[in-house]
Amino acid sequence: MRRFAVASLVLLISLLPFSTTAYAQEPRSTTLLTDVHLDAIVAEASGSLAKDTVIALSTMHRVQGASGFHDATEYVAARAREYGLSDVAVERFPADGTTTYGTFRSYYGWEAESGVLTEVSPRSSTIADYATMRVALADYSNEADVTADLIDVGQGLSEKDFAGRQITGKLVLAGGNVASVHREAVEKRGAAGIVSFQQNQTTGWSGDYLDNVRWCHLSPYNLKNAFAFMVSLRQAREMQGRLAAGETIRLRAAVRARMRPSHFEVVTAVIPGTDPAAGEILYTCHLCHQKPGANDNASGSATILEDARILARLIRDGKLPRPRRTMRFLWPPEIAGTACYLARHPEIAARTKAAIHMDMVGGDFEKTKAVFHVTRTPASLPSAVNDVAAVFGEYVIGGSAAFAAGEGGTRAMLSAEGSKSQFVAEIAPHSMGSDHDVLQEGSYRIPTVYLNDWPDVFIHTNNDTPSNIDPTKLRRVAVIGAATGYFLASAGRDEAQALALEVYARGAMRQGDALRRAIAFGTGGPVTLERFEDARNIVEQAGRAEREALMSVRALAYDDGVVTRMLATLAAGVEARTRADVDVVQRYVPIPAAQKIEPAGVSLVPKRSPSVVGPMSVYYYDYLEDKLGASPPGDGRIQYETLNLVDGKRSVREIRNILAGAYGSVEVESVLEYLRVLEKAGVVKLE
Ligand SMILES: [Zn+2]
Numbered sequence: 001m002r003r004f005a006v007a008s009l010v011l012l013i014s015l016l017p018f019s020t021t022a023y024a025q026e027p028r029s030t031t032l033l034t035d036v037h038l039d040a041i042v043a044e045a046s047g048s049l050a051k052d053t054v055i056a057l058s059t060m061h062r063v064q065g066a067s068g069f070h071d072a073t074e075y076v077a078a079r080a081r082e083y084g085l086s087d088v089a090v091e092r093f094p095a096d097g098t099t100t101y102g103t104f105r106s107y108y109g110w111e112a113e114s115g116v117l118t119e120v121s122p123r124s125s126t127i128a129d130y131a132t133m134r135v136a137l138a139d140y141s142n143e144a145d146v147t148a149d150l151i152d153v154g155q156g157l158s159e160k161d162f163a164g165r166q167i168t169g170k171l172v173l174a175g176g177n178v179a180s181v182h183r184e185a186v187e188k189r190g191a192a193g194i195v196s197f198q199q200n201q202t203t204g205w206s207g208d209y210l211d212n213v214r215w216c217h218l219s220p221y222n223l224k225n226a227f228a229f230m231v232s233l234r235q236a237r238e239m240q241g242r243l244a245a246g247e248t249i250r251l252r253a254a255v256r257a258r259m260r261p262s263h264f265e266v267v268t269a270v271i272p273g274t275d276p277a278a279g280e281i282l283y284t285c286h287l288c289h290q291k292p293g294a295n296d297n298a299s300g301s302a303t304i305l306e307d308a309r310i311l312a313r314l315i316r317d318g319k320l321p322r323p324r325r326t327m328r329f330l331w332p333p334e335i336a337g338t339a340c341y342l343a344r345h346p347e348i349a350a351r352t353k354a355a356i357h358m359d360m361v362g363g364d365f366e367k368t369k370a371v372f373h374v375t376r377t378p379a380s381l382p383s384a385v386n387d388v389a390a391v392f393g394e395y396v397i398g399g400s401a402a403f404a405a406g407e408g409g410t411r412a413m414l415s416a417e418g419s420k421s422q423f424v425a426e427i428a429p430h431s432m433g434s435d436h437d438v439l440q441e442g443s444y445r446i447p448t449v450y451l452n453d454w455p456d457v458f459i460h461t462n463n464d465t466p467s468n469i470d471p472t473k474l475r476r477v478a479v480i481g482a483a484t485g486y487f488l489a490s491a492g493r494d495e496a497q498a499l500a501l502e503v504y505a506r507g508a509m510r511q512g513d514a515l516r517r518a519i520a521f522g523t524g525g526p527v528t529l530e531r532f533e534d535a536r537n538i539v540e541q542a543g544r545a546e547r548e549a550l551m552s553v554r555a556l557a558y559d560d561g562v563v564t565r566m567l568a569t570l571a572a573g574v575e576a577r578t579r580a581d582v583d584v585v586q587r588y589v590p591i592p593a594a595q596k597i598e599p600a601g602v603s604l605v606p607k608r609s610p611s612v613v614g615p616m617s618v619y620y621y622d623y624l625e626d627k628l629g630a631s632p633p634g635d636g637r638i639q640y641e642t643l644n645l646v647d648g649k650r651s652v653r654e655i656r657n658i659l660a661g662a663y664g665s666v667e668v669e670s671v672l673e674y675l676r677v678l679e680k681a682g683v684v685k686l687e
Pocket of ligand 1: 286359
């Protein structure tokens, strides 16, 4: 009997799609990791240690190519060595205004010793001082010692701001983008320098925080920059009031700072995997930004460091098996550093299966209003990594909600020094604005889980301080990051199958959502053929995206026949769902009579030049502006995604359809027009 039972069990297991041994039999709260492994990660994760790193980094003014950034690289490299990571190094990339890295032309570094703005008459007071507040002096300001009258030029951007005013030799008080004000006031009209209250990073609360002093910069390419001091809205309004009342305000600006050739520095470290042929998983962040820059982005830098510590420790202690794939960690200056690194290491880019990028991950909701996002890949890059992150994101969010509802348990993941608040977080659609834009660009196509806070009322200001950072949140994000990265690094055949089912099941929700959007789109307004076609297009594109997301699972179990057959079966299921949804649209969304006339050129197929590698926009650099004199106006994400979708096979019309399916109304004319601009710059060829 006993022998028979064992034999049938073996037979039964061999018939199951999971040809697994222990993997499927251990208790599990998620489909992707065993509870033993997940609990080990939760137990090891420390919000306090991550916050210690935030506090340390917040003391450094981490401007790209400046010594404050260098100090931060030394700090992180020392911790990475202490935590037992391998191959810890700081890699240097010349930043001199001429050296290029793919599409990116480097700019200069900057060194500041001091910068003091004082009122000499009628009052005697210090207005701004770099010694006590680093953001008081705009980045890339140069040496000066000027005593001059202050004049109010409003925004300082247009002719009327300066009309009839004597500007030469004066200090201008202006609210416009400080690099643009420099061009208008200093370069064109001879002003001595700028006192700026530039506002940027708009949120719903912009203007409410009168004492924020914003972190701003002059052109990092212009060695002839004068200088700019930054003041708060409250200070600016007070000075404007006095000037309007007829007062003459005389200031002295003393700056010891200079732009100079330098280096961008990138800290790298790895946890080696067992199989060099299996590829790598990348953890990234950006280490740069102003002092304090606690949430943006000491928090992300600290939390990938904490993930490195957790994973290295658990692997060393035998609590987690060493993963197949090497896990690589990068701490670069934002976007520029990532562009340099990928351009110099195309072989690493090619073997990187997925990335986890953290940019602002610790803001206490009560103070910063930051909602945490587990952000998906763009429409040009459907990927199963989204569902890995969603599984662990939901696990952590759900645990915090259960705790808040009084259920207790280990999933609360509190930090002793942190809040006991529910995790204000969501799984979010794609958004842009950090290094993931480089990783996911058409040249590299590394699917990236982007973990980020938005908004944050203190972003890029003197008030982005460690006191706003919640260690409990850092711990929760560290768990999402460690679990996601560890799963992706470890995954083989069994895990690929578990993930495929997760993608298939979650794909049904996404396709359902697309059908809902299609119905709303098709019935919400005047009935035209285009509207009808777009309604159908939305469900067709959702099906395409789900098929591609399923197929991306192959990257974790390449050429495995079992996985390949399973994916083909599931893809047929997606196909059937898509057909059913198209049928609903065709039956119930009214079909108009008129035919739309399309412009010539929509069936051309754009092909990317292999020599143009990297995104069109890299931090302070714009490729098209450099090549053509101007960057074309339009929606930045649609432009970015248009180029990403150029694969030498899709026509202009097909590219437009993918964009419209994911991002709403997109005119084929504007897509064609942008591709023509890219063609003019030698980026693509329309054939
Ligand atoms: Zn950031």
